[in-house]
Amino acid sequence: MKTTLTAAIATALLAAYPATAQESATDLDTITVYGRPLGRIPGETATKSGAPVLETPFSVNIVPRELLDLRSVANIGQAAETISGVQRTMGFSGNQRFRIRGFQAISTLRDGFRQSVSQPEIDLQGVESIEVLKGPASALYGRFEPGGVINFVSKRPQEAFSASANLTAGSDDYTRLGADATGPLNSAGTLLARVNAAHEDANSYRDGIDNRQTYLAPALEWRPDERTSLLARVEYLERDAAFDRGLGNHPLFLQVPPSRNYGEDFMRIRKKQKTASLEFNRMLSDDWRLRLGAFWSDVDVPEEEFFNYGFPALSGTTVNRNFVSYRERQKDGTLQAEIYGRWVTGPVQHRLMFGAERTIDRLAYLDGKISYGNPIDLYQPVPSGRPDNYLDTGNSRYEFETLAVYAQDEMSWGRWRLLLGGRQERTETLSFYTGGVDPAVTRRDSPFSPRAGLTWLIDPDLSVYASWARSFRNEADVGLLESGITPKPTRGEQRELGVKSILMEGRMEATLAAFDLRKTDAVVADPVDWNFVIQAGELRSRGAEAEVSMRPVDAWTLVASYAYIDATIRRDSNASLVGNRLAGIPRHQASVWTSWAFDGALSGLTVGGGIFHASDQAATTANTLYLPGYTRLDLNARYAFGNGLDVLLNIDNVTDRRYYITGGFSQLYSQPPRTLRLTLTKRW
Numbered sequence: 001m002k003t004t005l006t007a008a009i010a011t012a013l014l015a016a017y018p019a020t021a022q023e024s025a026t027d028l029d030t031i032t033v034y035g036r037p038l039g040r041i042p043g044e045t046a047t048k049s050g051a052p053v054l055e056t057p058f059s060v061n062i063v064p065r066e067l068l069d070l071r072s073v074a075n076i077g078q079a080a081e082t083i084s085g086v087q088r089t090m091g092f093s094g095n096q097r098f099r100i101r102g103f104q105a106i107s108t109l110r111d112g113f114r115q116s117v118s119q120p121e122i123d124l125q126g127v128e129s130i131e132v133l134k135g136p137a138s139a140l141y142g143r144f145e146p147g148g149v150i151n152f153v154s155k156r157p158q159e160a161f162s163a164s165a166n167l168t169a170g171s172d173d174y175t176r177l178g179a180d181a182t183g184p185l186n187s188a189g190t191l192l193a194r195v196n197a198a199h200e201d202a203n204s205y206r207d208g209i210d211n212r213q214t215y216l217a218p219a220l221e222w223r224p225d226e227r228t229s230l231l232a233r234v235e236y237l238e239r240d241a242a243f244d245r246g247l248g249n250h251p252l253f254l255q256v257p258p259s260r261n262y263g264e265d266f267m268r269i270r271k272k273q274k275t276a277s278l279e280f281n282r283m284l285s286d287d288w289r290l291r292l293g294a295f296w297s298d299v300d301v302p303e304e305e306f307f308n309y310g311f312p313a314l315s316g317t318t319v320n321r322n323f324v325s326y327r328e329r330q331k332d333g334t335l336q337a338e339i340y341g342r343w344v345t346g347p348v349q350h351r352l353m354f355g356a357e358r359t360i361d362r363l364a365y366l367d368g369k370i371s372y373g374n375p376i377d378l379y380q381p382v383p384s385g386r387p388d389n390y391l392d393t394g395n396s397r398y399e400f401e402t403l404a405v406y407a408q409d410e411m412s413w414g415r416w417r418l419l420l421g422g423r424q425e426r427t428e429t430l431s432f433y434t435g436g437v438d439p440a441v442t443r444r445d446s447p448f449s450p451r452a453g454l455t456w457l458i459d460p461d462l463s464v465y466a467s468w469a470r471s472f473r474n475e476a477d478v479g480l481l482e483s484g485i486t487p488k489p490t491r492g493e494q495r496e497l498g499v500k501s502i503l504m505e506g507r508m509e510a511t512l513a514a515f516d517l518r519k520t521d522a523v524v525a526d527p528v529d530w531n532f533v534i535q536a537g538e539l540r541s542r543g544a545e546a547e548v549s550m551r552p553v554d555a556w557t558l559v560a561s562y563a564y565i566d567a568t569i570r571r572d573s574n575a576s577l578v579g580n581r582l583a584g585i586p587r588h589q590a591s592v593w594t595s596w597a598f599d600g601a602l603s604g605l606t607v608g609g610g611i612f613h614a615s616d617q618a619a620t621t622a623n624t625l626y627l628p629g630y631t632r633l634d635l636n637a638r639y640a641f642g643n644g645l646d647v648l649l650n651i652d653n654v655t656d657r658r659y660y661i662t663g664g665f666s667q668l669y670s671q672p673p674r675t676l677r678l679t680l681t682k683r684w
Contacts, residue, residue, distance in 0.1 A: 045109070045131040045151040047419070048140060049340060049351050051410055054500050055417045057453025057465035059134040059513045059545065065155075067559065068124060070595060070608060072168075072636060072650050072679055076122050076130070080150070081612050082591050083132055084545040084561035089584055090246065090663030095121055101134055101517055102541030102567030102585045103147030103492075106473075110152050111233075111277060113295035114141055116332045116361045116400070120273045120297055121237050123215040125178045125198035128155045134545075135494040135515065136471030138449035139421045142357070142404055146471040146492020146519050147541070154233060157192035157221040158182045163684045170650075170677035174202040192221045204244075205672055207261040211241040227283035235275045243267035243305045246669040247660075248313030249620050252378060254627075258658060258670035262319055262376055263306055264383045273299040288341040295334040302327045304386070306374060307667075317378040323371040323387050329364045351410040353421075361400040368393035397432040400474055415457040419467075422450040429474050431486055443486045447472040461502040469494050475523050487535050490521045508550035516542040518570075534573055539582065541567040558594040565589070569621065581618045584662035586629065588615040604640040609633065619662055627668070630659035644683040651676055 041050030046060040053060060061083045073079045077088035077096045087099045098105040108115050108122075134148040141149060161183030168176040182194035198215040217235040245263055247253040275297040282290045304325035313320060338355035371390035376382065408421035429443045453467030471492035481487055498513035522537030543565035550558050567582040581587075595608030612632045619625040633654040640646040656674040663669050 040153065040156070042129065043131060045112070045133050045149075047353075047408065047410065048112070048338070048355075049353055049408070049410060051351060054461075054463050054502065055410075055412075055455050055457065057417070057419055057455045057467040057496075057498075058469075059496065059498060059511070059515075061132040061134075061547070063130040065128050067593075068127070068130075070557075070606075070638075071593065071610070071634075072648050072677065073124065074677070076124060076127075076152075079124065079130055080132070082559050082561060082593055082610075084547050084563040084589065084591075085134060085543070085565060086132060086150075087584060087586070087589070087614070087661070089661060090667065090669050098150060099584055100132065100145075100147035100150070101515065101543070102565050102582055103145045103517070103519065103539070105147060105150055106145055107143075108150045108152060109141065110275070110295070111154050111279070112141075112151060113277060113293065113334050113336070114144075114332075114359065115297065116330060116363065120235075120275055120299055121213075121239060121271065122152050123198055123213070123217075123237060125180070125215055126154055126196045126217040126235065127152050129153045134513075135467070135496060135517065136449070136451065136469040136492050138447075138471040138473075138492075139423050139451040139469060140406065140408075142359070142402060142423065142425060142449075143400075143427070143473045143489070144471055145473055146494060146517055154217070154219070155180070155182075155194055155196060156231070157194040157219055159184060159189055159192060161684075164681060166679055166681040168677055168679040171675040172203045172205055174200075174675075174677065176200040176202075190223050192223065194219045204242075205259055205675075206244055206670075207259050208263070208265060209242045209244050209261060211239070213237065213239045213241070229279075229281045231277075231279045231281075233275075233277045235273075237271070237273045239269060239271040241269045243269050243303065244669075245305060245307050246663055246667040248319060249625055249668060250313040251625055252314060252317075253668060254660070256378065258673065260381070262321065262381055264385065266386060267305045269301060269303065271299065271301045273297065284339075287343075288339065291336070291338045291340070293334075293336040293338075295332070295336075297330070297332045299330045300327070301329075314378065315375075318375045319378050319381070321374040321376060323374055323390065324369065325390075326368040326393075327364075327366040329366060330362065332359070332361045334359045347413050349412045351412070353408040355406045357402070357404045357406070359400070359402045359404075361398075363398045363400075365396045368395065395432070397430075399428075399430040399432075401428040401430075402426070417455040417457070419451075419453040419455075421452075422448060424448050425472075427474060427489070429486055443474075443488070445474075445489055447489055447491075463500050465496075465498050465500070467494075467496045467498075481533060481535070487523050487533060488521060490519055490523065490535075492517065492519045494518075504550065504552060507552055508548070510546075510548045512544070512546050514542075514544045516540075537569070537573075538571040539567070540570050541565060541582070541585075543567075555597045555599065556594070558592070560590075560592045562590045563588075577621055580621060580623045583618050583621050586614040586617040588629075589613065604642060604646075606638045606640075607636070608638075609635040614659075617662070619660075619668060627660045627662070630657055632657050632659065646681050648679040648681070649676070650679070 043053045043060055043062055044050040046056045046058050063079055080086045085101050089097050091097045131151040136146045137144050137149040163181040165179045178198040180196050185191040185193050196217045200213045203210045215237050219233045221231045223229050278294045280292040284290055306321040306323050335358045341352045343350040369390045370393055371387040374387050402425055404423055404425040406423035411418040425447050427445045449470050451469035455463050455465040457463045472489040474489050475487040494517040496515040500511045502509055519539040521535045522539050523533045545563045547561045565585055567585045569577050569580050572578055590613045593610035595606055597606040615629040616626050619627050634652045635654055636650045638648040652675045659671050660668050
């Protein structure tokens with residue numbers, strides 16, 4: 001039975017020859033027991049067990065390193081553009097975030113560990129692949145929004161020595177240097193290492209905007225025998241960048257030059273982040289495996305900025321700006337213990353997983369200050385500097401503590417596959433305020449998040465499935481109820497139907513999914529007192545997604561996707577919002593990326609290009625402003641000289657299309673005009 005990477009877009013397609021999922025996994029790590037490596041299997045974000053994607057009753061996508069390199073993407077926002085139903089947006093702190101199936105993906109995963117609200121910055125230099133599980137993920141990972149979760153998978157040490165270095169130069173004084181080296185540290189090959197490093201220095205098409213970022217990520221893996229692995233990773237990232245708050249949510253902002261910046265020189269992000277993880281795997285027998293994991297992160301971001309550009313954003317041609325200053329600090333810690341195994345009961349085979357997790361997340365906004373009414377002219381902005389008068393908002397602290405147990409059983413008999421799983425949590429949410437509510441507000445909850453799915457293998461290369469799942473997320477950081485307590489967790493629920501297929505003898509893979517997703521107990525503004533919130537909201541997102549990845553001949557690769565999403569407000573304390581579209585969600589979204597590798601006289605030359613389309617989208621929940629739809633064309637060409645040296649030219653937004661995306665607090669962000677990047681890479 002062939003089991004090619006059904007949703008893993010292109011690990012097979014971009015390799016020299018198509019390969020099955022099991023073969024791809026075995027090639028990645030040679031420590032193998034009954035074909036199951038102690039390391040990772042592509043796509044295991046969906047079930048944690050590494051089940052074949054064709055037999056998984058959920059939508060899962062993989063963007064492998066090969067596709068990231070082929071497109072030469074500059075950031076994680078670009079990296080996700082080939083995935084249906086995923087839109088990029090901007091967080092309040094200037095970091096890139098996503099919406100999945102209509103809902104904010106506020107937190108992400110790093111190697112299966114949850115990164116919290118102020119998620120650490122992701123540098124693609126250390127990323128091996130990006131995996132997206134669509135729909136509620138709480139049955140495996142706890143508190144998440146219902147749209148889905150993105151898992152950034154880190155590069156692992158390899159058994160054979162290899163190294164690479166690349167230098168990129170481009171528009172707006174963009175320069176970037178990256179290096180990657182891996183291999184054994186001893187002759188026995190039991191100690192492996194990998195080091196990734198990068199430095200970026202760039203200006204911007206936006207007035208007064210620049211970015212400088214340094215990244216270092218060493219990893220060490222100990223393999224004392226073929227049944228044991230201990231992997232340690234450390235990451236350090238330092239970023240010094242101008243704080244770009246984009247544009248206000250008013251139609252006149254769409255008429256000013258995209259380069260226009262209403263911020264000031266003192267507005268900067270000086271972020272320092274440290275993360276570390278430890279993962280232990282041990283085969284207890286041929287059928288049972290133990291995994292222990294730990295993750296820690298520390299993010300420190302002093303911020304001062306003009307934000308939101310007023311309530312409303314404009315008064316005539318005067319831009320209303322508000323000023324805020326604080327130091328954001330987040331520390332997260334996670335411990336995991338999981339055991340995987342196989343069991344047979346009569347004609348039914350079971351793939352089992354049991355786990356426990358303990359997390360402590362601490363988020364603080366320290367030394368807060370805010371100032372209202374700092375105007376600047378729309379057409380002739382003149383900097384005013386820091387405001388002289390402001391209100392002291394003190395400190396706000398949030399703590400989320402979780403103890404969870406979870407289990408999953410993937411049952412197989414004949415052509416049927418049944419998945420049952422769930423996670424029981426005990427959560428404690430604490431909110432501390434000075435200058436607000438004092439003493440601390442505490443909330444305790446015990447949510448249960450189940451999921452179930454049924455798959456029928458019509459033949460070895462075609463399956464249909466149906467699934468159901470629920471999610472939850474704590475909402476302590478959005479405000480307080482009138483009673484003075486924090487809101488209860490919001491809940492999400494999804495029903496999904498889908499088809500997955502493998503065609504052309506494994507050279508083509510196609511998926512089709514339809515979903516109906518609802519979020520209840522959504523937090524909305526209290527219509528009586530705007531200082532508080534109420535839980536009267538209900539949001540609904542329903543739609544369909546289609547994806548195709550194919551390699552009809554060795555030289556030609558194509559990846560295409562389409563999504564239709566109808567995301568609306570079903571209930572709200574403001575009756576005028578009911579029926580409105582959710583902000584930042586185009587009804588239609590499509591992408592096509594293709595490349596061709598020449599042979600003969602042009603051997604070594606690969607040309608590629610992509611078209612990315614989104615229809616119009618609401619810029620605010622009031623639906624008073626819509627951003628126009630757009631179609632963007634990217635092109636690139638690579639030439640490999642045959643001695644490990646190659647050169648790549650990227651031209652993004654070839655037609656110089658003006659377009660915008662949405663961000664936190666209803667900000668609008670213009671996107672780059674035509675840009676060029678030239679990359680020189682050497683591999684050893």
